[in-house]
Amino acid sequence: xxxxxxxxxxxxxxxxxxxxxxxxxxxxxxxxxxxxxxxxxxxxxxxxxxxxxxxxxxxxxxxxxxxxxxxxxxxxxxxxxxxxxxxxxxxxxxxxxxxxxxxxxxxxxxxxxxxxxxxxxxxxxxxxxxxxxxxxxxxxxxxxxxxxxxxxxxxxxxxxxxxxxxxxxxxxxxxxxxxxxxxxxxxxxxxxx
Amino acid sequence: xxxxxxxxxxxxxxxxxxxxxxxxxxxxxxxxxxxxxxxxxxxxxxxxxxxxxxxxxxxxxxxxxxxxxxxxxxxxxxxxxxxxxxxxxxxxxxxxxxxxxxxxxxxxxxxxxxxxxxxxxxxxxxxxxxxxxxxxxxxxxxxxxxxxxxxxxxxxxxxxxxxxxxxxxxxxxxxxxxxxxxxxxxxxxxxxx
Numbered sequence: 226x227x228x229x230x231x232x233x234x235x236x237x238x239x240x241x242x243x244x245x246x247x248x249x250x251x252x253x254x255x256x257x258x259x260x261x262x263x264x265x266x267x268x269x270x271x272x273x274x275x276x277x278x279x280x281x282x283x284x285x286x287x288x289x290x291x292x293x294x295x296x297x298x299x300x301x302x303x304x305x306x307x308x309x310x311x312x313x314x315x316x317x318x319x320x321x322x323x324x325x326x327x328x329x330x331x332x333x334x335x336x337x338x339x340x341x342x343x344x345x346x347x348x349x350x351x352x353x354x355x356x357x358x359x360x361x362x363x364x365x366x367x368x369x370x371x372x373x374x375x376x377x378x379x380x381x382x383x384x385x386x387x388x389x390x391x392x393x394x395x396x397x398x399x400x401x402x403x404x405x406x407x408x409x410x411x412x413x414x415x416x417x418x
Numbered sequence: 419x420x421x422x423x424x425x426x427x428x429x430x431x432x433x434x435x436x437x438x439x440x441x442x443x444x445x446x447x448x449x450x451x452x453x454x455x456x457x458x459x460x461x462x463x464x465x466x467x468x469x470x471x472x473x474x475x476x477x478x479x480x481x482x483x484x485x486x487x488x489x490x491x492x493x494x495x496x497x498x499x500x501x502x503x504x505x506x507x508x509x510x511x512x513x514x515x516x517x518x519x520x521x522x523x524x525x526x527x528x529x530x531x532x533x534x535x536x537x538x539x540x541x542x543x544x545x546x547x548x549x550x551x552x553x554x555x556x557x558x559x560x561x562x563x564x565x566x567x568x569x570x571x572x573x574x575x576x577x578x579x580x581x582x583x584x585x586x587x588x589x590x591x592x593x594x595x596x597x598x599x600x601x602x603x604x605x606x607x608x609x610x611x
Contacts, residue, residue: 285564288563308552309554309557313553341542345538345539349541352544355548356505358552359502360503362555362559363502366559370478370481371478371511373481
């Protein structure tokens with residue numbers, strides 16, 4: 226069960242089998258059923274969470290509309306962690322919930338620090354995946370105001386085809402900042418053109 | 419001139435004087451006058467940029483309103499780099515411009531990789547500052563939809579008092595997603611209460 230994590234790390238950092246075994250000892254498997262919360266607004270994010278299988282949504286409630294707004298989705302080989310809450314061990318301002326049965330690998334905050342001390346080359350792995358995520362988040366912020374809704378949808382399905390297949394349309398609409406009805410019109414238009 | 423960078427790194431990683439000297443060799447000083455562009459939309463961000471002094475704004479043009487939208491500000495001891503463009507060496511989708519005379523330390527993409535190979539403990543420094551920045555960016559995205567404009571303004575001046583002092587109000591208003599007139603009303607109310 227811990228192989229997908231090792232495989233993910235090995236994309237960026239070469240590990241020998243001793244290091245692989247050592248890293249594996251720090252992680253604990255956890256299963257969430259559909260609807261289970263991994264983290265609730267106000268709780269401290271005590272673990273860093275690697276998704277082995279399943280899908281989660283990170284979201285908060287818009288104070289003006291009362292509606293759910295998506296911060297991000299997490300599917301297999303992604304991470305589902307409130308990094309601000311985890312890094313500073315302070316309460317989170319959003320929620321993370323499984324939208325289908327999900328299997329995670331979790332590492333506690335203290336174990337995370339210890340793992341980095343024992344395998345310092347992991348710093349490189351986390352540096353690179355943080356760059357990747359930060360880059361895609363900045364890109365999303367800008368494109369949300371530069372592209373129109375239709376272009377954003379095509380950008381999304383091109384970049385995240387797996388998420389587009391797994392996540393209900395009303396959540397994709399929320400992620401894109403459009404209504405579900407508008408997304409449905411875009412999809413219909415695409416199929417008939 | 420390179421001391422602020424070394425000091426910034428030393429907050430998170432212990433360097434000996436040999437490492438300090440080696441790191442310094444990779445960075446080049448650059449001065450921007452007020453209004454100079456560090457990066458334009460469509461250009462590739464060839465350097466990682468540490469701000470020694472001055473202020474920059476990262477922005478794009480909203481396609482609906484034609485107005486400038488702020489992605490972030492960068493002042494002394496911060497970074498002014500399109501991480502997506504720099505990391506992947508692909509064209510940027512936003513602009514970075516000096517709003518006053520600014521002194522930077524720059525490192526080219528290839529030198530950055532070489533520096534990390536020669537001083538691997540820097541991976542830890544970049545991992546931590548990326549976590550910091552990512553955490554604050556996610557926080558900003560959520561708070562923009564959870565707090566009202568007045569609360570966002572107070573959150574901003576509490577968190578970034580130096581930027582609040584240095585940056586013109588109309589740019590702070592853009593960062594907060596409100597009009598300059600509305601910001602002016604909030605400030606007036608605060609002073610008289």
